[in-house]
Amino acid sequence: MPEGRMSEAALELRGLEKRFGAQTAVAAIDLQVQQGEFVTLLGPSGCGKTTTLNMIAGFITPDAGSIRLGGRAVENLPPHRRDLGIVFQDYALFPHRNAAENVAFGLRMRKLAKTEIAARVADALRMVRLDGLDKRRPLQLSGGQRQRVALARALVIRPALLLLDEPLSNLDLKLREEMRSEISTLQRRLGIATVFVTHDQDEALTMSDRIAVMRQGRIEQIGTARDIYERPASVFVATFIGSTNLVRAKPAGPPSEGLVPLATAAGPAILRLDRPLAAGADLLLAIRPERLQLTPTGTAPDGSTAWPVRIEGVTYLGGRLEIALRLADGSPATAHAMNLGAMAWQPGHVADAWFRPDDAWPILDGGASDGAAP
Amino acid sequence: MVPYLLVAVPAGFLLAFFVAPNMILLSASLLESEGMVPTGVLTLGNFTTLLSHRIYVDAIIRTFGIGLAVGALVVLLAYPVAYVLVRTTSRWKNVLLALALSPLLASVIVRTYGWWVLFNRDGAVNEALQALHLTARPLIMLPSTAIIIVGLTHALLPYGVLTLMAALNGVSPNLERAAISLGAGRMRAFAATTLPLTAPGIIGGFLLAFGVAISAYATPAILGGPATQTMATLIYTFMATLLNWSLGSALGVVLLASCLTLLMLTALVSRRRALT
Ligand SMILES: Nc1ncnc2c1ncn2[C@@H]1O[C@H](COP(=O)(O)OP(=O)(O)O)[C@@H](O)[C@H]1O
Numbered sequence: 001m002p003e004g005r006m007s008e009a010a011l012e013l014r015g016l017e018k019r020f021g022a023q024t025a026v027a028a029i030d031l032q033v034q035q036g037e038f039v040t041l042l043g044p045s046g047c048g049k050t051t052t053l054n055m056i057a058g059f060i061t062p063d064a065g066s067i068r069l070g071g072r073a074v075e076n077l078p079p080h081r082r083d084l085g086i087v088f089q090d091y092a093l094f095p096h097r098n099a100a101e102n103v104a105f106g107l108r109m110r111k112l113a114k115t116e117i118a119a120r121v122a123d124a125l126r127m128v129r130l131d132g133l134d135k136r137r138p139l140q141l142s143g144g145q146r147q148r149v150a151l152a153r154a155l156v157i158r159p160a161l162l163l164l165d166e167p168l169s170n171l172d173l174k175l176r177e178e179m180r181s182e183i184s185t186l187q188r189r190l191g192i193a194t195v196f197v198t199h200d201q202d203e204a205l206t207m208s209d210r211i212a213v214m215r216q217g218r219i220e221q222i223g224t225a226r227d228i229y230e231r232p233a234s235v236f237v238a239t240f241i242g243s244t245n246l247v248r249a250k251p252a253g254p255p256s257e258g259l260v261p262l263a264t265a266a267g268p269a270i271l272r273l274d275r276p277l278a279a280g281a282d283l284l285l286a287i288r289p290e291r292l293q294l295t296p297t298g299t300a301p302d303g304s305t306a307w308p309v310r311i312e313g314v315t316y317l318g319g320r321l322e323i324a325l326r327l328a329d330g331s332p333a334t335a336h337a338m339n340l341g342a343m344a345w346q347p348g349h350v351a352d353a354w355f356r357p358d359d360a361w362p363i364l365d366g367g368a369s370d371g372a373a374p
Numbered sequence: 375m376v377p378y379l380l381v382a383v384p385a386g387f388l389l390a391f392f393v394a395p396n397m398i399l400l401s402a403s404l405l406e407s408e409g410m411v412p413t414g415v416l417t418l419g420n421f422t423t424l425l426s427h428r429i430y431v432d433a434i435i436r437t438f439g440i441g442l443a444v445g446a447l448v449v450l451l452a453y454p455v456a457y458v459l460v461r462t463t464s465r466w467k468n469v470l471l472a473l474a475l476s477p478l479l480a481s482v483i484v485r486t487y488g489w490w491v492l493f494n495r496d497g498a499v500n501e502a503l504q505a506l507h508l509t510a511r512p513l514i515m516l517p518s519t520a521i522i523i524v525g526l527t528h529a530l531l532p533y534g535v536l537t538l539m540a541a542l543n544g545v546s547p548n549l550e551r552a553a554i555s556l557g558a559g560r561m562r563a564f565a566a567t568t569l570p571l572t573a574p575g576i577i578g579g580f581l582l583a584f585g586v587a588i589s590a591y592a593t594p595a596i597l598g599g600p601a602t603q604t605m606a607t608l609i610y611t612f613m614a615t616l617l618n619w620s621l622g623s624a625l626g627v628v629l630l631a632s633c634l635t636l637l638m639l640t641a642l643v644s645r646r647r648a649l650t
Pocket residue numbers: 020024025043044045046047048049050051052463
């Protein structure tokens with residue numbers, strides 16, 4: 001372990017900002033990554049993920065804010081002394097050096113003894129299951145193998161923090177899923193603090209301890225995969241990750257026993273919330289399609305919210321069916337149903353769409369959070 | 375039929391205007407001549423004459439010296455320019471590129487006379503030096519080999535920039551960043567990644583500048599004088615002033631052979647590059 005006590009956060013960003021001309025690429029980012037933690041920056045292309053990584057790495061100087069690595073301010077630490085392992089989107093393997101030489105580079109810069117370098121390079125290549133390919137040049141390796149060399153090269157220097165910038169986006173789907181679990185496993189085994197950048201929600205959801213959802217240079221929400229998916233703080237988060245139904249709603253009375261009644265465009269609803277909602281707040285009720293279930297009219301379970309809907313279309317997706325609905329107010333909604341064989345629902349049918357009090361989440365319309373009263 | 379025609383026309387053109395004159399040149403260099411008229415007598419005398427006279431040998435050596443200096447200067451000056459132009463994310467990038475290539479807009483003659491205007495005995499540089507009382511009398515900067523090198527370097531710089539930009543465009547800027555993240559300082563990272571990876575561009579740019587410089591006529595003719603003859607100006611002297619076509623042809627052959635050797639070197643370098 002480099003300087004900095006184990007108790008310090010591996011990375012701490014405070015008010016980090018970067019502008020390019022008139023354009024703000026990163027606006028006041030606050031983020032802490034604990035030792036051993038895997039944090040993902042998730043956001044659409046151009047939202048400032050790479051710029052953030054480049055500031056952490058020292059390739060770009062921030063306009064404002066502070067960066068601490070292992071508790072130590074790094075503003076005056078040049079990039080080659082920051083002790084970071086970086087995996088680039090294009091891997092950035094040295095094309096004129098073979099796999100072993102690529103991996104050895106960081107150790108040679110640290111002026112280690114030849115024998116130690118050889119031993120550590122061999123270990124690192126074995127760790128990423130590339131033993132035997134050490135003499136291959138990058139061009140003689142497959143995409144997945146290059147990816148592994150890049151990982152080995154970044155990890156062999158035992159960095160305090162690992163930065164990965166969309167490392168899987170150049171791989172085909174199957175390999176991507178394989179590398180996903182491989183990177184996760186490796187990261188857990190080594191216990192190395194990691195910042196992973198992606199625009200792919202599946203990667204973020206499956207790999208991360210915590211996800212920071214970014215939009216236009218800001219962190220819109222930060223939390224576990226479950227937080228982000230089930231309790232989105234904004235419409236952007238709710239719609240960027242997975243798909244969701246959004247229904248206009250307002251509180252319709254005081255809560256009782258943790259249950260809050262709402263009046264929505266599709267009919268009355270009941271939610272379970274641990275905090276009261278501000279009276280009269282304009283809300284958007286977010287309901288994931290897989291939580292919205294269909295049942296013949298009048299047969300929804302007691303205590304659930306049931307809305308009358310009309311079935312507009314059924315799309316066959318193999319393992320499941322995507323059912324297009326129209327709500328009471330005429331707005332569209334989507335429900336997912338397991339494909340259990342019988343095609344019970346046909347366009348034109350009228351039914352009830354229902355969900356439990358825990359299956360919907362209120363978002364304050366036009367803003368963040370759940371509209372909870374202060 | 376049409377494909378053959380497509381090849382035949384340019385091939386015929388090359389044959390008539392490139393191969394044939396060079397064959398005549400080659401044969402003239404091996405014949406004795408009386409005045410402008412080559413006789414039928416075979417001889418190597420033209421080449422021995424060239425190699426046994428100090429002024430001719432000097433001109434050949436000077437020409438190669440100029441080629442080496444221009445090649446090296448073009449690469450050294452063009453590399454940083456090309457590097458900045460390729461790596462900058464500034465929105466002025468295209469303006470900068472246009473500026474770097476703007477010398478191409480003026481003809482070589484105009485550009486070369488520009489240097490003459492600056493550096494001749496009564497030129498701008500001498501007047502400035504005297505006005506500032508840095509020198510009492512005008513400096514003789516022209517004609518000289520140095521000013522020929524300056525003129526040629528200036529004329530060939532844009533080609534160097536273009537060649538090196540092509541090479542640099544093929545090298546991801548992330549390579550240097552990767553090297554830096556692994557603990558290499560900026561220069562070290564550059565030397566370990568971008569520099570070796572652009573070596574073919576460096577060699578190509580050098581050979582291009584070298585080849586054009588040793589066969590350039592206008593610049594050494596305008597900025598040079600009798601004491602700074604190069605192969606090209608000497609050939610002109612043989613042909614047009616001394617009316618000795620055989621000697622001129624022999625020197626032409628020497629120049630041509632140098633250029634061909636160069637071409638083969640280039641091909642060899644790029645072959646080796648392709649194999650690795
Ligand atoms: N060097 C630069 N000069 C000007 N604008 C830049 C530069 N780098 C990034 N940007 C802009 O900043 C924004 C964020 O870019 P980036 O961090 O690369 O996004 P991401 O990695 O999330 O796709 C983008 O709009 C991009 O165009």
